[in-house]
Amino acid sequence: QVQLVESGGGLVQPGGSLRLSCAASGFTFRSYAMSWYRQAPGKEREWVARITSTGGVRTYADSVKGRFTISRDNAKSTVYLQMNSLKPEDTAVYYCNVLVLGYDYWGQGTQVTVSS
Numbered sequence: 001q002v003q004l005v006e007s008g009g010g011l012v013q014p015g016g017s018l019r020l021s022c023a024a025s026g027f028t029f030r031s032y033a034m035s036w037y038r039q040a041p042g043k044e045r046e047w048v049a050r051i052t053s054t055g056g057v058r059t060y061a062d063s064v065k066g067r068f069t070i071s072r073d074n075a076k077s078t079v080y081l082q083m084n085s086l087k088p089e090d091t092a093v094y095y096c097n098v099l100v101l102g103y104d105y106w107g108q109g110t111q112v113t114v115s116s
Helices: none
Strands: 001-007 010-012 018-025 034-039 044-050 058-060 068-073 078-083 094-100 101-107 110-116
Touching: 001 094, 001 101, 018 034, 018 101, 018 110, 034 068, 034 078, 044 068, 044 078
Parallel strands: 010 110
Antiparallel strands: 001 018, 018 078, 034 044, 034 094, 044 058, 068 078, 094 101, 094 110
């Protein structure tokens, strides 16, 4: 079965950096685009970034463009989110996502807190 396991969250000061990882299994990872979403307290889940199966095309939400970088390692079945210049408004639970055969799969999420 499809499994997505996020890691790398934590507490960081404004202006700091974190790198999130999402280890995938149960499907042919190299064949699917992958995305990151986030959900802040009291808000709806929002899309953050997407990377195509080969990594050739990466797209970002305006709120993170220029600060976040999505990447993938198909040999390790892992997708990453490098987050730089973090702001308090980036505080959220971050989720990895894949759409396989018309069904959305989600990981359990990893908490990112940006605070001084």
